[in-house]
Amino acid sequence: MVDGEVDETRVFGGSNVFMSDITGQLQRSFSTTSYSHEPADVATDRRNNRLFISDDNKDRIFRVKVGPDHRFGTRDDQVKSFSTASFGATDPEGLDLAKKSLQPKARCLLVQFLAWRAVSSALQA
Numbered sequence: 001m002v003d004g005e006v007d008e009t010r011v012f013g014g015s016n017v018f019m020s021d022i023t024g025q026l027q028r029s030f031s032t033t034s035y036s037h038e039p040a041d042v043a044t045d046r047r048n049n050r051l052f053i054s055d056d057n058k059d060r061i062f063r064v065k066v067g068p069d070h071r072f073g074t075r076d077d078q079v080k081s082f083s084t085a086s087f088g089a090t091d092p093e094g095l096d097l098a099k100k101s102l103q104p105k106a107r108c109l110l111v112q113f114l115a116w117r118a119v120s121s122a123l124q125a
């Protein structure tokens, strides 16, 4: 789970990513603030030990690879990113991974979904 707002509160303890086991027990936490102050959602790629984190201020998806220590949130993590604005998704929030690359129709639905999330966020603000 990621929290894009906790870094703006007095209770911020340095972490905005929280990893739990299936019972909800916190296993690990770390910060994305060196590259993202607004993590909106996270998708896990367990097979390749990667996280994908959306940032709705930067309109980017960050790809975080664990590195040689096999732990997230440490200095050897490899962080890369790509823009979502280039395919029309400004204010990206919810994201998930698909096993295969998306067909054009699914890509269109994804962009619509992201746009819908942006509208629903605006209505709740």
Ligand SMILES: [Ca+2]
Binding pocket: 004, 005, 006, 007, 008, 037, 038, 039
């Ligand atoms: Ca923030």
Ligand SMILES: [Ca+2]
Binding pocket: 065, 066, 067, 068, 069, 070, 071, 072, 073, 074, 075, 076, 077
């Ligand atoms: Ca690491």
Ligand SMILES: [Ca+2]
Binding pocket: 056, 091, 093, 118, 121
């Ligand atoms: Ca937003």
